[in-house]
Amino acid sequence: MPTLLQVNSSLYSGDGQSTRLADQLVARWRASHPGARVIVRDLARDPVPHLDAATFNAFRTPATELTPAQARAVAYSDALIDELRQADTLVLALPLYNFGVPSTLKAWFDHIARAGATFRYTADGPVGLLPGKTVYVAAARGGRYAGTGTDHQAPFVRQLLGFLGMEDVHFVYAEGLALDAAARDQALAEAAAEVERLVGVARSAA
Numbered sequence: 619m620p621t622l623l624q625v626n627s628s629l630y631s632g633d634g635q636s637t638r639l640a641d642q643l644v645a646r647w648r649a650s651h652p653g654a655r656v657i658v659r660d661l662a663r664d665p666v667p668h669l670d671a672a673t674f675n676a677f678r679t680p681a682t683e684l685t686p687a688q689a690r691a692v693a694y695s696d697a698l699i700d701e702l703r704q705a706d707t708l709v710l711a712l713p714l715y716n717f718g719v720p721s722t723l724k725a726w727f728d729h730i731a732r733a734g735a736t737f738r739y740t741a742d743g744p745v746g747l748l749p750g751k752t753v754y755v756a757a758a759r760g761g762r763y764a765g766t767g768t769d770h771q772a773p774f775v776r777q778l779l780g781f782l783g784m785e786d787v788h789f790v791y792a793e794g795l796a797l798d799a800a801a802r803d804q805a806l807a808e809a810a811a812e813v814e815r816l817v818g819v820a821r822s823a824a
């Protein structure tokens with residue numbers, strides 16, 4: 619069964635502009651995938667803890683040697699990775715906070731990027747172990763940065779996803795949301811049109 623994982627990271631949870639844009643995208647995707655499964659992870663409601671030394675050391679400890687506390691830390695990370703593995707489509711709702719990704723999303727990344735689980739090192743360099751997924755990123759920003767040297771967020775997200783094997787990544791931007799009402803309305807209309815172009819029923823029927 620097609621499965622989509624939506625990861626929200628707006629501090630406003632379902633009211634965030636990035637969440638709303640991701641919701642639009644998921645609604646269009648659902649329309650062309652009847653009966654598909656959609657999993658929603660809201661990192662504001664259900665935050666992933668910061669990665670600390672105890673957890674990182676647990677990741678590197680052989681399964682047979684784990685203490686009960688380490689086993690719990692590994693099981694939590696395993697569950698996040700399993701949820702992602704099940705999904706053939708990933709939708710990231712991506713607010714821009716202080717020029718970067720929300721710290722909640724970074725904590726999620728830190729728990730799913732695990733050597734031996736989602737990537738491995740080889741003589742030829744690292745290999746991502748999560749290939750074959752389609753990723754949509756619904757990016758909401760107060761200002762405008764896409765495609766310029768001041769956008770440090772999208773390249774980081776693309777690099778991290780690629781490192782884990784996710785190369786088919788599509789960004790939808792709603793930018794300039796803090797400029798004025800006209801700019802915001804235009805940005806949201808353009809983003810909605812881009813969602814339609816990427817995942818609208820017409821495209822999937824083609």
Ligand SMILES: Cc1cc2nc3c(=O)[nH]c(=O)nc-3n(C[C@H](O)[C@H](O)[C@H](O)COP(=O)(O)O)c2cc1C
Nearest residue numbers: 628634635636637713714715716717758759760761
């Ligand atoms: C804590 C915080 C930091 C922000 N930092 C930036 C920023 O660095 N650049 C920018 O263009 N907009 C910034 N904004 C505006 C957000 O990108 C904008 O409100 C966007 O809609 C956030 O997505 P959300 O509504 O899904 O939370 C910031 C907003 C907040 C709340």
